[in-house]
Amino acid sequence: MKHLFVSDMDGTLLGSDSRVSPVSADIISRLSRSGVPITVATARTPASVEVLLADTLISVPAIVMTGAALWDCASGRYLRPVLLPPDALVSALGLFARHGINPFVYSLDGDSMLTVTHVPEMNRWETAFYQERRMLKRKRFVFGYDDGASSGESAILVFGMDEAFKIETLADELRRDARLSVSCYRDIFNPAVANIEVFAAGVSKAAAIRSLASEIGADRITVYGDNLNDLPMFGIADDAVAVANAVPEVLASARRIIGPNTADSVALDILRVSQYD
Numbered sequence: 001m002k003h004l005f006v007s008d009m010d011g012t013l014l015g016s017d018s019r020v021s022p023v024s025a026d027i028i029s030r031l032s033r034s035g036v037p038i039t040v041a042t043a044r045t046p047a048s049v050e051v052l053l054a055d056t057l058i059s060v061p062a063i064v065m066t067g068a069a070l071w072d073c074a075s076g077r078y079l080r081p082v083l084l085p086p087d088a089l090v091s092a093l094g095l096f097a098r099h100g101i102n103p104f105v106y107s108l109d110g111d112s113m114l115t116v117t118h119v120p121e122m123n124r125w126e127t128a129f130y131q132e133r134r135m136l137k138r139k140r141f142v143f144g145y146d147d148g149a150s151s152g153e154s155a156i157l158v159f160g161m162d163e164a165f166k167i168e169t170l171a172d173e174l175r176r177d178a179r180l181s182v183s184c185y186r187d188i189f190n191p192a193v194a195n196i197e198v199f200a201a202g203v204s205k206a207a208a209i210r211s212l213a214s215e216i217g218a219d220r221i222t223v224y225g226d227n228l229n230d231l232p233m234f235g236i237a238d239d240a241v242a243v244a245n246a247v248p249e250v251l252a253s254a255r256r257i258i259g260p261n262t263a264d265s266v267a268l269d270i271l272r273v274s275q276y277d
Helices: 009-013 022-033 046-052 086-098 124-133 164-174 205-216 228-236 248-253 265-274
Strands: 003-007 038-040 062-064 069-072 077-079 104-109 113-118 139-143 155-163 180-186 193-200 220-225 239-242
Touching (some): 003 009, 003 205, 009 220, 038 062, 046 062, 046 069, 062 205, 086 155, 155 164, 164 180, 164 193, 205 228, 220 228, 228 248, 239 265
Parallel strands (some): 113 139
Antiparallel strands (some): 069 077, 104 155
């Protein structure tokens, strides 16, 4: 039996410092070298995933941008990206504008880079988001939409962050468009703020995990998560595992609950379970 292990990153695999601890990195790397298929499924882009996994070996491609693409850590390339239909992008951006929210539009730039466009003005959460990511080598920010970067030909994600009630109202409207897949969840550190991700229809962590499992011939899937955007992958897993710090809805949907993200709980659980495979 081949057993695929997939973990969310923020609030799950990552500790309170938003890093993979040395203990977790060592466990996952050793298991990966021994042939255990382990990867991550995250809303993050490869620009930050690459940095966070610098000391951690994973044996299969990472599922990035909530399943909109895979990332081959060895070659530094995007695999099987799912782009937004240009007409759906235009419609979505119109709704963002109507709700007074200026999103970041992510577009593929070759097979290893992203161009991220935004209007020059940013709210305080967007500013903090940008400052944390502005030096990442696989992502470049462009302020202003007039350079054609968000024309829609290579757009893969529209991402927004604002007050929760505004984001959630927008999400309800966007979900009426069958051309789109919409993920909306509150910030784990500040529940008054919510994030929204808009992809092409069919994009999800669950769909990407199912495809990856089929590709590598996995007979069993275990997933780990903490937040609402992890629920779709819980639905397709043989073993859906919540960390103790997960939101109530995730705890209620889990088959098992392990320790918190601050205690290397995911890596230790993979070590324990893999010994019985």
